[in-house]
Structures are given as structure tokens and as C-alpha cells.
Amino acid sequence: MKTQLIAILLIVTTGILSAQSGKSISNYQQIEKQTDAIYSSLVEIRRDLHMHPELSKQEKRTSKIVAEYLEKLGIEVKTNIGGNGVVGILKGDKEGRNIAWRADMDAIKTNEPDVVDFKSKNEGVRHICGHDVHTTIGLGIATVLSQQKEDLEGTVYFIFQPAEETFTGAKDMIEDGLFDIIKPDEVYGLHIGPETFGMINVKANELFAHTKTLKVKFKPSANENELENFMNSILKGFVRNIEQKGSPWDIINKISDPKIGLTSKETIFKDYFILQGARLNTDTDKAVTFYNASFLETDIKRVNNIPHEIKKLILNSKFKDSFISIGYSKDYAGTPINDPELTRIATQTISSFYNKEMFTPLYGQVPYFGEDFIFYQQKVPGVFFFLGGSNIEKGISSMPHTPNFAVDEKTIKYGVQSFATLLLERANSK
The missing domain is CATH 3.40.630.10 (Zn peptidases)
Incomplete structure (x- = not known):
């Protein structure tokens, strides 16, 4: 039955x-x-x-x-x-x-x-x-x-x-x-x-890389060139897996490449950090020096950890007494x-x-x-x-x-x- x-x-x-x-x-x-x-x-x-x-x-x-x-x-x-x-x-x-x-x-x-x-x-x-x-x-x-x-x-x-x-x-x-x-x-x-x-x-x-703009504040320093070189070296240390030569379009044009593009298992567009630009500026009354850097990062955990890692490096450097704060500014891209x-x-x-x-x-x-x-x-x-x-x-x-x-x-x-x-x-x- x-x-x-x-x-x-x-x-x-x-x-x-x-x-x-x-x-x-x-x-x-x-x-x-x-x-x-x-x-x-x-x-x-x-x-x-x-x-x-x-x-x-x-x-x-x-x-x-x-x-x-x-x-x-x-x-x-x-x-x-x-x-x-x-x-x-x-x-x-x-x-x-x-x-x-x-x-x-x-x-x-x-x-x-x-x-x-x-x-x-x-x-x-x-x-x-x-x-x-x-x-x-x-x-x-x-x-x-x-x-x-x-x-x-x-x-x-x-x-x-x-x-x-x-x-x-x-x-x-x-x-x-x-x-x-x-x-x-x-x-x-x-x-x-x-x-x-x-x-x-x-x-x-x-689906896209996370786009972020990092903003670091310092007290004015007589060694601005040295400070900028120091910060640049830190950010360049995060770069990985995509060679940055030429304009962004040189990278974007590789998106459809059958061997290394997005539809390939061997894609270069996986697990990367791209530094878009970095600069040091002092405000008009010379009260604060700003270091701004924009980048692309695929891993959200790394995005969240980057400010903490950079802060540690600054506090262990000669610029620790000049350091004020670090954080992300508002970003358009999502x-x-x-x-x-x-x-x-x-x-x-x-x-x-x-x-x-x-x-x-x-x-x-x-x-x-x-x-x-x-x-x-x-x-x-x-x-x-x-x-x-x-x-x-x-x-x-x-x-x-x-x-x-x-x-x-x-x-x-x-x-x-x-x-x-x-x-x-x-x-x-x-």
C-alpha cells in the first residue's frame, strides 16, 4: 500500500x-x-x-x-x-x-x-x-x-x-x-x-571595484616634499596585480580581451588595487596640510582596513607628531x-x-x-x-x-x- x-x-x-x-x-x-x-x-x-x-x-x-x-x-x-x-x-x-x-x-x-x-x-x-x-x-x-x-x-x-x-x-x-x-x-x-x-x-x-578617496590631515610641515614622498610610497605599496601604465582607458580597453578580460577565468581584473592619483595640498591659511589619494580596490575588507594600516605606518614614522586624522571622503562611485x-x-x-x-x-x-x-x-x-x-x-x-x-x-x-x-x-x- x-x-x-x-x-x-x-x-x-x-x-x-x-x-x-x-x-x-x-x-x-x-x-x-x-x-x-x-x-x-x-x-x-x-x-x-x-x-x-x-x-x-x-x-x-x-x-x-x-x-x-x-x-x-x-x-x-x-x-x-x-x-x-x-x-x-x-x-x-x-x-x-x-x-x-x-x-x-x-x-x-x-x-x-x-x-x-x-x-x-x-x-x-x-x-x-x-x-x-x-x-x-x-x-x-x-x-x-x-x-x-x-x-x-x-x-x-x-x-x-x-x-x-x-x-x-x-x-x-x-x-x-x-x-x-x-x-x-x-x-x-x-x-x-x-x-x-x-x-x-x-x-x-x-560587480565593480570599490572606488574610494582617502583624506589624511597633517599639521603644516616644513618637509612637505618628504611627507608627500612618504605617503606616496605607502599607497604604492598597496598596488597589486594590474600594471598601471598610460591612461585608465588603456586598462579599460582590456575588459573585453578574451584572454585577460572579465569573461576569462585568467582575468587580470580580480583581486587588484589601482592607485588613481595622489597629491598634497595646504589650505589657504596654512593651518592644515591635506594628503588626498583616490584608488580602486576589489576587496571590501581591505577597503575597510586600509585607513587603519596607513595610520599605523604614520604613527611609527617621523611624521607622527604632525598627524591629525585619516578617513574616506564621500564617494560617488558604488x-x-x-x-x-x-x-x-x-x-x-x-x-x-x-x-x-x-x-x-x-x-x-x-x-x-x-x-x-x-x-x-x-x-x-x-x-x-x-x-x-x-x-x-x-x-x-x-x-x-x-x-x-x-x-x-x-x-x-x-x-x-x-x-x-x-x-x-x-x-x-x-
């Missing part, structure tokens, strides 16, 4: 799992078809946003376009959150998990000429970080998921954020009550990266810290539907960049991805913040398909 019951349970359970799996595949196929159907309209939206870029805290036109688009989809919309922030709330027909997706909207000041036919009409402003693509993908995901509402168990929140480039937008939205309006269990987002269009990259824990378990689940989920060859893990941390997505992750667990946009054969390079930045727009389709599927699966997970 017991054996029969177990057999029956196995048959029933297998049938349920098979039905659930079949339903997920069906949903993905629908998302794929729906994305294909709206792809040309998404390209039009992206090009319109690209031609009308807006700087941080000035995204009024973009914000209006986003809000009106979401309203036409029948999605509940909240506006003017933290400035020009917009939130869309898509409630499914059944109970489930609450999942948030974030897209940023602002552009950058640059006098470099646009490299595409649909050039920026706002002089001195361009989308050279891909936020026009991010916004478009967010709208695409909202479109296909609104068409999957009957199969959506739970709620999906769409956060369209201003002022990411000034590292203030996420904070502004949170301080303006974002998490009183929405109650997500998880949060996800992406940034265009330099890999091939459609390529998705991710890793658990820190690193998203991806929840390890959600990263694993997200990777498996997308890979099960998406082309596995286009889903590549990262083995190192990105230098010289920051992201205020970290402020959402401080509230709820989440994962931040890179989505490639380059096409070498067409001469398209999607390395953010470079003068010749461009994106193969086919990556919009891949972004919508893969991440709409992820959000649907996560919302429907128990």
Missing part, C-alpha cells in the same frame, strides 16, 4: 512539474513572438530618446513619454518620484511575488559628435552610456508582461530612474518614498556593456552587490530559455565605473546584469562613456525577451 501511494505521488508530482515546465516554455514562446511584433516600434522609441537626450534632473520629456506609454498599457503609474522618476505597477491576476525592474533615463554632457544617423538634437548632450536603450528595454518588458497578465502571479514594478549619472537618482527616489509605494521582494536591472550584442554577463557579489542565491537562480532561469552560449559569467570586477543601483540592493536583494551591445563586424562599439559609443539595436530584442521571461518566472515562483 505504501509503495502504491509513493508511486501515485510521484506520478502526480511529475505531472504537475511537467505542466509547470510546459507552461513556462509556452510563456517564453509568447514573449518571444510579442517582442518580435513590437521590435520595430521599440527601435523608434530608442531613436527618439537618443535624439532628445536630457541631463540628470532634467528628464522631463523622457519621463512624460515613459508615463504615457505605461498608462496606455493599462499599468498603474506614479510620477515625479525623486524628481522625474516614474513607477509603473503591473498587478497580475493571481497572488505571487513582487518583482522590481529598474531602468535609468538620463544622458551625459559631451561635445563629441554623434556617430549615428539619428543624431542628438540637444547640443552638448548625448546618450553615450546607453540609458536610452535601458529605458526602451524597460518599456518593452512592460509591454510583453502586460500581455501576459493572465499568467502573471504577483506584481511587477517598473522603476524609471532619473539622475543615475550624478549618482543621486536612486537615493532621491528612495528618500521620496519609493519603498512606501512599492514593496518588492527582489530587484533587477541592467547596463549596456562592451560585449557582443545580446550577450548577458553577470557575477555574484561585487558597486552593485549581487545576491549570490538570486544570481544563481537568475542565471539558471535565463539560461534555460535563452541561448546558453550568449550567457557568460564574469570572473572579475569592473574598474573605473560605478552604479547607484546599489541603493536599491541595500533595501531588497537583487541582481544587476551587463547586456552587450557591440557588433565588431559593423564597427559598433558599446563601451560606455566613449566618444564613439553606439549600440547594435538588435540587443533590445534580446534584452526584452530574456529579462521579461526572468521577471515572469520570478513573479510566479513560490
